[in-house]
Amino acid sequence: MADSTGPEKFSLQEVLDTFRVCLSEDEHVSLEHYVAGWRGLVKFMNSLGNVFTFISKDAVSKIQILVNFLNGENGSHYVTIQSMVKYELENGLVDVSKRGTHPESGCRTLLRLHRALRWLELFLERLRISKEDGKTSVMCADAYNESLSQHHPWVIRKAAGMAFCVLPGRPTFFEVMNVGSTEKVVEMLGEAVPMISKVYKITEDLYVQNNLLELP
Numbered sequence: 778m779a780d781s782t783g784p785e786k787f788s789l790q791e792v793l794d795t796f797r798v799c800l801s802e803d804e805h806v807s808l809e810h811y812v813a814g815w816r817g818l819v820k821f822m823n824s825l826g827n828v829f830t831f832i833s834k835d836a837v838s839k840i841q842i843l844v845n846f847l848n849g850e851n852g853s854h855y856v857t858i859q860s861m862v863k864y865e866l867e868n869g870l871v872d873v874s875k876r877g878t879h880p881e882s883g884c885r886t887l888l889r890l891h892r893a894l895r896w897l898e899l900f901l902e903r904l905r906i907s908k909e910d911g912k913t914s915v916m917c918a919d920a921y922n923e924s925l926s927q928h929h930p931w932v933i934r935k936a937a938g939m940a941f942c943v944l945p946g947r948p949t950f951f952e953v954m955n956v957g958s959t960e961k962v963v964e965m966l967g968e969a970v971p972m973i974s975k976v977y978k979i980t981e982d983l984y985v986q987n988n989l990l991e992l993p
């Protein structure tokens with residue numbers, strides 16, 4: 778397992794804070810903070826070992842696509858998820874029904890992370906209510922089968938299933954979160970899950986309204 782005590786140290790608190798500041802009072806989602814939340818999660822995955830590299834690499838490349846938009850000449854349109862959707866749709870920058878000239882739009886890239894956020898929400902809730910002898914591999918697989926797997930082809934589902942089997946147990950998981958005692962972790966998960974759910978729901982509603990849930 779990679780060292781989780783170096784500068785890349787994960788902290789659940791940090792991820793929680795990032796998702797918290799990502800929401801403005803009027804329920805706009807800041808893309809910069811959304812992406813920062815994902816960066817934190819990737820840190821967590823990287824501290825679990827090399828088996829998870831194929832998953833974190835994909836997340837990192839999607840994060841990078843969004844960061845490039847944010848830092849690009851049209852960055853001012855990418856401040857919030859809402860402004861990104863409006864800008865890309867109004868300017869015909871999204872491949873809506875089949876892949877064409879905009880295979881890596883912000884909308885389709887974010888959709889992939891958004892689907893993964895649903896997995897995270899389901900997984901963290903399972904972790905929160907789990908007992909001491911709960912199996913992270915089962916919680917992870919159940920959450921995956923209930924969400925993200927529906928969007929993945931057989932070969933990815935197979936590879937993901939194999940990765941889940943080597944997930945560390947609940948005690949190691951809790952340790953890597955760097956929160957403190959088990960009670961503290963459970964308490965923080967109790968804060969994190971509703972926060973993540975809220976960001977998920979706002980994004981989901983926006984994608985439903987704009988008919989973007991099936992972007993290729």
Ligand SMILES: CCCCCCCCCCCCC/C=C/[C@@H](O)[C@H](COP(=O)(O)O)NC(=O)CCCCCCCCCCCCCCC
Nearest residue numbers: 789818819821822831832835836889890893896933937954
């Ligand atoms: C902690 C264990 C980590 C388990 C992660 C479960 C999710 C399994 C996802 C498997 C994805 C495999 C990689 C490839 C995916 C792509 O094919 C696929 C489609 O992309 P495309 O349309 O551009 O082709 N990509 C995706 O669906 C995006 C996947 C992003 C996965 C990010 C997973 C992040 C997990 C973060 C774990 C944090 C745990 C935190 C606990 C406190």
